[in-house]
Amino acid sequence: MYRSALPPSGPIARAQSFASSVLGLALTLALSFASPADAQALEVLPRPAAPFAGKIAPRGDAATPAFPQAAKAPAGAPNIVVVLLDDVGFSASSTFGGLAKTPTLQRLADQGISYNQFHVTALCAPTRAALLTGRNAHQAGFGQVATAGYPGYNSVWQKDTVGVAEVLRQNGYGTAAFGKWHNTPAWEVTPAGPFERWPTSLGFEFFYGFHGGAENQYEPRIWRNTLAVEPDRTAAQGYHLIADMAEQAQGWLRTQDAVYPDKPFFLWFAPGGTHWPQHAPSDWIAKCKGQFDVGWDKLREQNFARQQKLGVIPKDAVLTARPPELPAWDSLSADQQRLLAREAEVAAAFLAFTDHQVGRVLDEIKALGRADNTLVFFIAGDNGAAIDNPLTGRDAQDAQGRPRTLEERLKLIDQLGSNAFDNNYGAGWGWADNTPFQYGKGQPAYLGGIRNPMVVSWPARIQAKGEIRRQFGHAIDIAPTIYEVTGIKFPDVVEGIAQVPLAGQSLAYSFARADAAAPQRVQYFEINGTRGIYQDGWFAGVRHVRKQPGALWSQEPFGDRAWELYNLNTDYSQARNLAAEQPALVKALEALFDQEAQRNEVYPLQPGGEGRPNPSAGRQSFSYRAGVQRIPSGNAPQVAQRAHRISAELQLDGKRSNDGVIIANGGRWGGYSLYVQDGRLHYAANAHGHASGHLVSAAALPAGKVSVAFEFTPDVAQPVANAVAGQGRLFVNGQLAGAGAISKIAVQTYESQDIGADLGSPVTSDYATPFRFGGQIERVQIELR
CATH class of the missing domain: 2.60.120.200 (Jelly Rolls)
Structure with missing residues (x-):
């Protein structure tokens, strides 16, 4: 059974982990004296120092010096680039049927392979934790964005959950992270630290980006390693954070290549596009003018037709219906439609601009002559497009935080996408961007929240060009894939701490053949009480409706809806609910979810955030x-x-x-x-x-x-x-x-x-x-x- 070797979790497991850590330390010391055969049985980082290779003698002219050798990556190990976009729906990009032009993503797809059944967690920080560690998000303490005082939710990255960056660094890779970092406890993000769970303490030798879920793209809070820095230009002078990140990444690549031309690198590039605030340069917005006047209903139909023509979804896929919470486009007034169309233009421009900046980074790798042996994972979204917005989006607000009148908003329509607003598009556009699936971000009971495109390119090794891969994949699979293709063994012990085993499994088996048999899988999903469970093509889910002020989908009655059941082997888009036909299977999958939840520290569902640490808490002065x-x-x-x-x-x-x-x-x-x-x-x-x-x-x-x-x-x-x-x-x-x-x-x-x-x-x-x-x-x- 998938992940059957996973140890028990919860408080008992943490106690066992401590005991294992002590054992791990003993094993580390023991390995210093172990034979080569014994050493192969257990992978320990950092590795014991190699014996002195020189010669010691009383007289210098009889002695032979030898310096300790730095770790070297396996011969021929590829450079690794992981690109992770933010809040991008499955069909938002032109590569997967949308209107936003994404030539960089398309170039990679043309020279590599595209996965149309790759899954994430439905929310940003949990997906990032899964990608970076190869464990399920709750195992890493990132069950949701808002932290709570339970092991699966405390946002405290434990040492028994080593990340891929640290493993690669200790195996001879240069490592750097650029962009959004949402995996440090919020109370530890201060100029005074502590820095133990910042990127530079988790395997990345260089970091340039921002902490948290959202950031002003024109006037951002930026950190270089652990120091706050300010933009070198203003918005009026053409500054944009994602372009700045691309330039910083280019500079790091040049320096890395100049000093260590034979050293492979791991580059994590996670810009904030297209998360709110949706900030895009005006000339990029102008290119999208008029493209969304058809509205979200027609856009869904058009995206769906393009997807089938491109082959990124099966011919027998079904376009799911508009949910009852969302009104028809034609029911809106002309003024509402005008405002909403402009919002969609801004969002599409933001995605196109972001794709362009990714292209600049990849072009730099090509210019350095290192593209051929660079494995790129381009994941177009850490969750589905955002649907947790008001119907007509967010921009100009009154003094109480409520939307200003439609007439007032229309007077300011040309400022959308600028630094005048922290704007976000209306919920209907998020639903349209998630074509052909239901719902979106934050709702892991539906594919609209958890299925995102992934394109993989590796010119030196992946010979397939422009092919589609339909095997099930998940964010937890990226780290195991990297370990396999680099020839680096996942460590059993790191710094004396026994490691929680990997939850994912390598996708490398699917690189060469589109028809490669996928291994049996069980994978759970959970965000804020909404749950899903996948087993070998069957998917059951239950939506939990909670109060969210201003969110379109927050409608009474609150609480759990009925469990739904889908056969994804024959129903690609999750269009036919079979729960009424197979109640026994629903119950079995519900029990399987409970089993996985117990193992992965998912409970309690929807934990409160009471008592969350804060450096200012309890102080009066x-x-x-x-x-x-x-x-x-x-x-x-x-x-x-x-x-x-x-x-x-x-x-x-x-x-x-x-x-x-x-x-x-x-x-x-x-x-x-x-x-x-x-x-x-x-x-x-x-x-x-x-x-x-x-x-x-x-x-x-x-x-x-x-x-x-x-x-x-x-x-x-x-x-x-x-x-x-x-x-x-x-x-x-x-x-x-x-x-x-x-x-x-x-x-x-x-x-x-x-x-x-x-x-x-x-x-x-x-x-x-x-x-x-x-x-x-x-x-x-x-x-x-």
């Missing part, structure tokens, strides 16, 4: 010196719904401007800033892109040593909302200097708290970032009351 910056907003003091005081000790020079930001947290779509402008003290707050408060001191600040402060008092004694109205007051040297109402303080999640500047996007349009402070900051303090 915070002190910062000048230059403390890029503390993620989620790890900074949470001031939005409570009384608080922000104070600063400044030294101002009367001979020059002292303007600039003292402290800022958040950005264009929510945050606050205490700053000096034209010599006066200001406090500005914005909520969802709307000014929600602005106080100005009555007089200019004096020169010399100055104490300034802002105090906020909520209008209600015990606030219950996430953010509340209240009264703000400014103080200069202890004297009241200004006062006014603050309607709301709502900090944007993917921004940061900065002392002496406002990094990222600006909290207020009154200044341009970074608006660095011109005086001296001795100390800034925040007191929660």
